[in-house]
Amino acid sequence: MxxxxxxxxxxxxxxxxxxxxxxxxxxxxxxxxxxxxxxxxxxxxxxxxxxxxxxxxxxxxxxxxxLHIEKLRYLLLNKPRGYVTTLQDPQGRKTVLDLVGKQYCAERIYPVGRLDYDTTGLLLLTNDGDLARKLSHPASKVPKLYHVVLNKAIQTEHLQAIQQGLLLEDGLAKVDQIAIVEEDPTQIGMVIHMGKNRIVRRIFSHLGYLVDRLDRVGYAHLTKQHVPRGKWIFLKDKEVRQLKNLV
Structure with missing residues (x-):
């Protein structure tokens, strides 16, 4: 050619x-x-x-x-329970794209990373393939802040063990920060940049805890402060630049 x-x-x-x-x-x-x-x-x-x-x-x-080059779109969604983080589901369950109407975003966007069916909170959707790949890469240092509600009070030694790192079946799991929220030992705040599958739930399961509720309340510099559950917003140019500067 x-x-x-x-x-x-x-x-x-x-x-x-x-x-x-x-x-x-x-x-x-x-x-x-x-x-x-x-x-x-x-x-x-x-x-x-x-x-x-x-x-x-x-x-x-x-x-x-x-093919036609699309306008690049960047959406921040506050995912509710009961939605899968895929483009389509063979079981016919609702997907996160059902929350974003075609009349508002005609471009073919897709989620960056995943949140479990029962996990709530912040999820980035975009058609910027390069940024999505970089943010999802294991080497990415993008911090995610989770609010975890456990089925029972966490023991101090377990809190320390998580901070030091736990050896799971697929390798070492380390968090960036972890602390009890509002003096309630069943509620934990955790910052982690690892993107392994179900990593937060597996960390607590390894120590004998069940996660009753899991909410991602922060993604990089982004928060859900102005994004009600089940709603989404377009990111501002400044916010997109900040994401790109991370990777």
């Missing part, structure tokens, strides 16, 4: 995987896989070379559908 750089002297160039990501199809890494598999055409020709740059006005198709 000819080098697009030679035919685009006046047109702005963009990496093909970024174009695909910005069109809301998937993150850049998955876009590279689509390119290599021959699923992508540019101006009618199949492109398989990862790293290809194309004119911003090129006609790009995926499975025969012309």
């Amino acid at each position: 000819e080098d697009y750089a030679t035919q685009a002297c006046t047109a702005s160039l963009i990496r093909l995987n970024k174009f695909i990501s910005n069109a809301g199809v998937c993150a850049r890494r998955e876009a590279d896989q689509l390119i290599q598999s021959g699923c992508i055409t540019v101006n009618g020709a199949v492109v398989r070379s990862v790293g290809t740059k194309i004119p911003i006005d090129a006609v790009v198709t995926y499975k025969g559908v012309v």
Whole structure:
């Protein structure tokens, strides 16, 4: 295939995987896989070379559908209980996207990370594949603040053990901060940046506690102060820049 750089002297160039990501199809890494598999055409020709740059006005198709770069959207949702954090659910349960009407956000957004079916609190949704991938990466240092309500009072030695780190079945689990809330030993505030599956519940289960309620009340610099349960807001430009500066 000819080098697009030679035919685009006046047109702005963009990496093909970024174009695909910005069109809301998937993150850049998955876009590279689509390119290599021959699923992508540019101006009618199949492109398989990862790293290809194309004119911003090129006609790009995926499975025969012309892709268009979407406006990047960043939403902060206060998730209630009873919703799954997926695009669709084979069991027919409600998803977090059901809380965001198409009339308010026509772009194809998706959740960054997950919250359990019974877990409430802050969830970021976006169509910015690059940012979503970076925030979800295990190396990400994005702090999350949780309010945990246990089935019984936590013992002081267990609080100290969690602070020092617990060895779970998939490795060491460490929290950044942990403390009793309002002198009630059944209520715990915890800051953690690990993104392992069900990590908060597993930490307490390892020590013999059940989590009755789990609420994510902070994500990075974001709080749910102005986001009622079941509602969402668009992030401000400043808030988006702060997120990007974290990764």
